[in-house]
Amino acid sequence: MKKLTGSRLMVGIPNICADILYVSRFKAADPVVFLQHGRDKYLVVSRMETGRARAANPALKILTPDELGLDRKRRWQVSHWAAALLKKTGVGKVDVAGTFPLGVARELEKQGLRVRLAQEELCPERVVKTAGEIVHIRHAQRAAVKALHGACALLEQARVDARGVLREGRQVLTSERVRQVINRILLDENCSGGEPIVAGGPLSANPHWIGHGPLKAGEPIVMDIFPQSLETGYWGDLTRTVVKGAPSPALVRMYQAVKKAQAEALASVRAGVRGVSIHQGVIDRFTELGFESSVTKGVPEGFIHGTGHGVGLEIHEAPSLGFGGAILRVGQVVTIEPGLYYAEVGGIRIEDTVVVTREGFEFLATCPKQLTIR
Amino acid sequence: MKKLTGSRLMVGIPNICADILYVSRFKAADPVVFLQHGRDKYLVVSRMETGRARAANPALKILTPDELGLDRKRRWQVSHWAAALLKKTGVGKVDVAGTFPLGVARELEKQGLRVRLAQEELCPERVVKTAGEIVHIRHAQRAAVKALHGACALLEQARVDARGVLREGRQVLTSERVRQVINRILLDENCSGGEPIVAGGPLSANPHWIGHGPLKAGEPIVMDIFPQSLETGYWGDLTRTVVKGAPSPALVRMYQAVKKAQAEALASVRAGVRGVSIHQGVIDRFTELGFESSVTKGVPEGFIHGTGHGVGLEIHEAPSLGFGGAILRVGQVVTIEPGLYYAEVGGIRIEDTVVVTREGFEFLATCPKQLTIR
Structure with missing residues (x-):
């Protein structure tokens, strides 16, 4: 199995995006942000979902938009959740899948972060x-x-x-x-x-x-x-x-x-x-x-x-x-x-x-x- | 309702991407490419799906990867379906949603096509x-x-x-x-x-x-x-x-x-x-x-x-x-x-x-x- 050397980022609805459900084991009908950086796995969810997310997968570090310091305006946009998470964790460059949402990628790039399209599967372990x-x-x-x-x-x-x-x-x-x-x-x-x-x-x-x-x-x-x-x-x-x-x-x-x-x-x-x-x-x-x-x-x-x-x-x-x-x-x-x-x-x-x-x-x-x- | 002046492009699985199901009315578990250019609506599907697609929505112009002239190597990648469709229809610039797959966007840009992120909903009529x-x-x-x-x-x-x-x-x-x-x-x-x-x-x-x-x-x-x-x-x-x-x-x-x-x-x-x-x-x-x-x-x-x-x-x-x-x-x-x-x-x-x-x-x-x- 080819290991990814970088950090991998996923943004989407776990019930729809199989990669996210796979890595987070958190079922949800609303969007989340997942980041794996070395051994650390982060999941950003709305505050209401923190309890379920913790119960679903104790290995995740659960964060909310509030904890990421997002103001009222940015608190509702997952592109800002992702950007704030990368800044908080000091990750400047991430690997993403071909299905990664363009809107989020553009926002991250606007904020000076590097979004690298994974050449192969982002979750090779799923196969x-x-x-x-x-x-x-x-x-x-x-x-x-x-x-x-x-x-x-x-x-x-x-x-x-x-x-x-x-x-x-x-x-x-x-x-x-x-x-x-x-x-x-x-x-x-x-x-x-x-x-x-x-x-x-x-x-x-x-x-x-x-x-x-x-x-x-x-x-x-x-x-x-x-x-x-x-x-x-x-x-x-x-x-x-x-x-x-x-x-x-x-x-x-x-x-x-x-x-x-x-x-x-x-x-x-x-x-x-x-x-x-x-x-x-x-x-x-x-x-x-x-x-x-x-x-x-x-x-x-x-x-x-x-x-x-x-x-x-x-x-x-x-x-x-x-x-x-x-x-x-x-x-x-x-x-x-x-x-x-x-x-x-x-x-x-x-x-x-x-x-x-x-x-x-x-x-x-x-x-x-x-x-x-x- | 705000009308989009440009052409809109969507790539994804209709059963998962509501926008695509909405505009195409074609239910499917595999990816398709949809393009609306003026009044013309195009849908690229695998050859096997042409019959179902025509029956689902007679208003669509149905195309297959073969008809787009894609060779064996490119025939299996929806990013190439999208690029070939834009070239065939002479559309050089498209509006896409924030959820548009980054992998497809990068391929289109590589081929000299312009991908513009819609500032509002790509399907405002859905609301x-x-x-x-x-x-x-x-x-x-x-x-x-x-x-x-x-x-x-x-x-x-x-x-x-x-x-x-x-x-x-x-x-x-x-x-x-x-x-x-x-x-x-x-x-x-x-x-x-x-x-x-x-x-x-x-x-x-x-x-x-x-x-x-x-x-x-x-x-x-x-x-x-x-x-x-x-x-x-x-x-x-x-x-x-x-x-x-x-x-x-x-x-x-x-x-x-x-x-x-x-x-x-x-x-x-x-x-x-x-x-x-x-x-x-x-x-x-x-x-x-x-x-x-x-x-x-x-x-x-x-x-x-x-x-x-x-x-x-x-x-x-x-x-x-x-x-x-x-x-x-x-x-x-x-x-x-x-x-x-x-x-x-x-x-x-x-x-x-x-x-x-x-x-x-x-x-x-x-x-x-x-x-x-x-």
């Missing part, structure tokens, strides 16, 4: 997960598996009406209803589900379409579930694709190709392997199996996204398993999620979230892979 | 809500009211055991359990509840403490519910404080003071009034009623936060009803939420979310205010 973090991600991933089971049970109980539409009792079974069942289960696991993808039919060829309306037999139903723990802020990420009733032979071939590509990609995961080579392996396998990627009338088809991404306090974070994917390291948590998408058929995606080990990987939660739901 | 936005906020606010009713019903059904602890059947009734009931109701309204505050006992003197453990009779229970619509992203915000059983005379006096201050603050809301003067009115009233604010052993007591804040695509947004509070305008949506907090007693807060009108205000949802639950 490798601690045992404690893995517990948090596993919790979210297990919640996703439970929710998927609940969704599959609903699809299993559903009957198919004369027009091929799924019904729960008399009601038409919709993406919205399945989403609701997923979110209720996630909530029982103290996770927020956001808008999980329950995409049925040809429109599932759009990987991020969340899905709307009646679900039908014989069509792919892509379910992508990404819970965030309400307590810890860590995410899980899981996708399965199912068909109620009999899938077409074309769909079965697509499914088998994705399943095979995912298994091979998983088998190639281990510390020391480059993310890009795992991704290239998936591309090559799909081509070999006859599934070409192209752009038709401006719409991309085939395998049209990366093979995976890191998961932690952000749902999409480093490392990438796409064209920019660097060498994997022990303790990284990544998704492996190849997919195939064709406008006339729909999408197939299979995704697991795993921990990279020296020899290979470990599932954070196991979940069967079966296309057909009777 | 006054359209009729459509008010519908969205009302939906979230009504969900909050329903959830509060559910929580109160649970407290009403609870019995008090010999030690004064609330019980639901045989189970001890905890903050966690009430939070769960609140979140389930919010989910049924297609809202995400996050971590609503259900803070019982003296620790509720910390306004943002979410509350943990058994709830007891005779103690204040602060319930602060802030749902976000999963569909639209708009928030609601509602707080009530209740006591199961008989409150102490001191608590009743505190409650009456907060109720009175809130009613008066509401009565003073109308277009043309300064937010700071509403806030000062609350401070003065509390002082008059004998509720002093001070800092005891580093812990602030009394009325220790602002009187309110704007609500929209962010839970805390402009306008402020605190010391920095400017003139209110018709169509703004704000909370009115005075509170009193004393370490030995706990907290009392009453909060409603209202629309500012020419003559006064309108509740977005009505909800009774009663301290005691039998």
Whole structure:
């Protein structure tokens, strides 16, 4: 791990800026200023928040705008919190992330302080997960598996009406209803589900379409579930694709190709392997199996996204398993999620979230892979 | 409304950056680039997202990194998306918000483009809500009211055991359990509840403490519910404080003071009034009623936060009803939420979310205010 020699400064809302939540462990919906200078870690919060901040992380030196000597006018602007903190601590030069707010940077520079853009990640330690973090991600991933089971049970109980539409009792079974069942289960696991993808039919060829309306037999139903723990802020990420009733032979071939590509990609995961080579392996396998990627009338088809991404306090974070994917390291948590998408058929995606080990990987939660739901 | 004369540029994740979601109406968990130049609005998204982006907002000109001519190396960096977009559109100078990412600003400047920090809000139009936005906020606010009713019903059904602890059947009734009931109701309204505050006992003197453990009779229970619509992203915000059983005379006096201050603050809301003067009115009233604010052993007591804040695509947004509070305008949506907090007693807060009108205000949802639950 590359160590930063300087001091690092972060300004933002901890509930939104994962770096700040990571280093401060202080959950809050209002902006804070964090400074790490050598071993010292400072957090500036409004006076009202001092009690919570101290309780959240006793290792932080908590300061308020008053304690920094800010007058009434400057007390409400975080750029002045940051400037006053640097002056109080005698830090004249700080490293910041690319996402650092320009407004704060300009104010610091105006006051003669130097703001240096970190060339790499400002929190390189975030990319490798601690045992404690893995517990948090596993919790979210297990919640996703439970929710998927609940969704599959609903699809299993559903009957198919004369027009091929799924019904729960008399009601038409919709993406919205399945989403609701997923979110209720996630909530029982103290996770927020956001808008999980329950995409049925040809429109599932759009990987991020969340899905709307009646679900039908014989069509792919892509379910992508990404819970965030309400307590810890860590995410899980899981996708399965199912068909109620009999899938077409074309769909079965697509499914088998994705399943095979995912298994091979998983088998190639281990510390020391480059993310890009795992991704290239998936591309090559799909081509070999006859599934070409192209752009038709401006719409991309085939395998049209990366093979995976890191998961932690952000749902999409480093490392990438796409064209920019660097060498994997022990303790990284990544998704492996190849997919195939064709406008006339729909999408197939299979995704697991795993921990990279020296020899290979470990599932954070196991979940069967079966296309057909009777 | 002050119009910006230049072009405005935004770079970030729409689901996180409210300005971008507001102007693009495109929900996404990955970064995009938005440029408004005169009447033209451009959005750069990855190729995979073009279909969703076009469907979300037909008024946008959607571009991809490929269409901007970016090579393999630059195709993955949003700073290059932004630079290429400005060059393609011939825009040499842009206005950006204070939150604009420094990394992107530095890259643009390196390429000879001018990045000007907007002196005021970059999206001044966000502060006054359209009729459509008010519908969205009302939906979230009504969900909050329903959830509060559910929580109160649970407290009403609870019995008090010999030690004064609330019980639901045989189970001890905890903050966690009430939070769960609140979140389930919010989910049924297609809202995400996050971590609503259900803070019982003296620790509720910390306004943002979410509350943990058994709830007891005779103690204040602060319930602060802030749902976000999963569909639209708009928030609601509602707080009530209740006591199961008989409150102490001191608590009743505190409650009456907060109720009175809130009613008066509401009565003073109308277009043309300064937010700071509403806030000062609350401070003065509390002082008059004998509720002093001070800092005891580093812990602030009394009325220790602002009187309110704007609500929209962010839970805390402009306008402020605190010391920095400017003139209110018709169509703004704000909370009115005075509170009193004393370490030995706990907290009392009453909060409603209202629309500012020419003559006064309108509740977005009505909800009774009663301290005691039998």
